[in-house]
Structure formats: structure tokens, C-alpha cells
Amino acid sequence: MEENENLKLENQICFPLYSVSRLITRAYKPYLDTMGLTYPQYLVLLVLWEKDEQTVNQIGKKLLLNTNTLSPLIQRMQKNGLLLRTRSSEDERTVKVNLTRKGLDYKEQARNIPKDLLGKLLNEDVQVTDVMLLKKTLDSWIEILNNEKEMNINSEK
């Protein structure tokens, strides 16, 4: 391969990932604006809709976010009346996060967002099978890249 080809923007795999991620967040915006949510806040709700009353840490593990990102984010969500934070009595270090009625009710309103969005992302070039394959690749990469991070932490000991 010609030596410069590696560095051409059009040959990058990371750049389209970065761009699509941002563009999709943008595509979510009109839906989420009606509820006063940001995309990361919506992700926190997804986690809590599946199982209410989780600690900051548990939510972070599922979203692959650290507490220095999550803590302020969850505090903003509390300020907006979406959830409640209560320090656990069994383990005073942990903070349990519970949905409020408002946070719970938004589940109904959010139900059709993913399907709507997926509809926009399908065309003659991109079929459902392509999306499933893409998801499989991404999930595998999450596995690889997230484990690598943990390996680095452990190797520093």
C-alpha cells in the first residue's frame, strides 16, 4: 500500500465511527428535546427503566462511564426531577438512584424512538442484516477495548 494511504481521512475507520456517533446523537435531539433530556441522560434512563434502584457504579459499568462523568450528570437529572439519589444505609459509600414518577413516565414517550430512528437508517444500501452485523462487530470491539483498559489498570499494580 502506498505509504500515505494509511493517513487519508477516507481510509480511516475511526473517523466515521466518531462522526456517526455525533450525527446520531444529533438525530436523537428532536425526540429528546421534548422531554428536556440529553442523549447521555437518556442512556441513564434506559438503564433504570430496565431495573430501577441501581447505584452510580452499576449504571456506570453498564454505560462504560466513570463516576466523574456520571455523578454530575445524575445530579443534573435529579435537579430536573427525573430521579432521586439516596445514600445507602447498608454501605454508606454507595448512592442508590431511583426513578421518580416523571422519569418512569417518560418510558412510554420514548418507546418508539429507536424504531423511528432505525427506519431512517435503512435504505437500499443498508439492510437490517447489515445493521445486525455492524452491531456484532461493535460489541466485539467493546469487549476488546474495554478489557484492554482493565488490563492496563491491573498491570500497573
Added chain:
Amino acid sequence: MEENENLKLENQICFPLYSVSRLITRAYKPYLDTMGLTYPQYLVLLVLWEKDEQTVNQIGKKLLLNTNTLSPLIQRMQKNGLLLRTRSSEDERTVKVNLTRKGLDYKEQARNIPKDLLGKLLNEDVQVTDVMLLKKTLDSWIEILNNEKEMNINSEK
């Protein structure tokens, strides 16, 4: 499909995109730290390595970033001695961005990053053909989502 399945985190396509994008930026970090670059700054260099002396707008069109993101970013890069900004004499509104010697020299140092990284992302589950298919899907989505944005702008007129 059961009504709640849509909202399960594991069934989302957008969440893995968002996570992988962040994890890959993180994977770039050790390489870029040696040059004192961030990932978006590295993207600007990629654009300028292909063709030096471009306006802020031209760079933004290629990276799908607006000037309110790019201007401060490019200013920081100038402060770090990677490039120069000069207001054009033909059109006083535009700012031409040129690489410095330092910014140009980093090209050599960056050459093997993408190949290195791609190596980590391949395994028995993810082959090169999967990555090519993934890129094709992402490029198609960039087309769709970016055009949609422009359509919204035009329809507001």
C-alpha cells in the same frame, strides 16, 4: 416484538456506536499523547496532511464540524505550534490554516497508528471484510444523517 424490547440497552444500535467511538478515542490516546495531540486535533492534522492551506470552513466540511467547535480547537493547535492562521487577503472573512514544520513532521510519527490500531480490532470474530462492510454502512449513514441536517436548514427558509 415485546413492547419493552425496543428500549433495552443491549438492543440499541446507537449505544454501541457511542461507546466504541469513545473507546477508540481512548485507544488513540497513548499514541497521541506522545505528540501532545487530542483526537479531534489529530483529525485536523489528517485533513491538512492531505492538502495544506485550507480555510476553517473547508476543514469543517470534511470533519463535519462547525466553526464554533473548530475555531477554538485550531486556536489551541496554533498555540501549540502545530499550524498558523492567517486571514486571507482575497476574502477577508476567511482564515487560511497552514501547517508549521512541527505539524508537518508529525505526519511521519503518525503513519503507523491506524494500522496498529486496526490490528488490535481484528480477531477470529471480526475480519477485515467485516470492517469494510462496517465502514460502508457508516459512510452511508453519514450521507443520510448529514443530508438530513442540511434539509432541515433549507426547509426553515
Added chain:
DNA sequence: TGCGATTATGTCGTGCACGATGCAAATGTA
């Protein structure tokens, strides 16, 4: 030619991400 619309860049405010660091509670162990 005059003047309203458009264009290119930039500032400001808000909300992530995330590395570095702090602190208190819980845990492990000599």
C-alpha cells in the same frame, strides 16, 4: 450604486468525557 441577505469566523453558555485527585466508608490482614 445601494442595501438587504448571505457567508466566514468567532464568542458565550451548557453539558458531556476524562485524567488527576480527595475523602470517607468498608475491607483485608498482620
Added chain:
DNA sequence: TACATTTGCATCGTGCACGACATAATCGCA
């Protein structure tokens, strides 16, 4: 039981993203 270590949460500083808005230069057209 002391005390070092780990764990969970949080704050702080920096750098994106991006909507809203400002400003000056250019363009379009009556």
C-alpha cells in the same frame, strides 16, 4: 484490634460539541 489498602462517590480543570448569537466582509439584485 490497628492500619494499610481498596472501593464508591465526588470535585476540579481541560477540551471538545453544539445551540444561540455577534460581527464584519462579501454577494445579489432591484
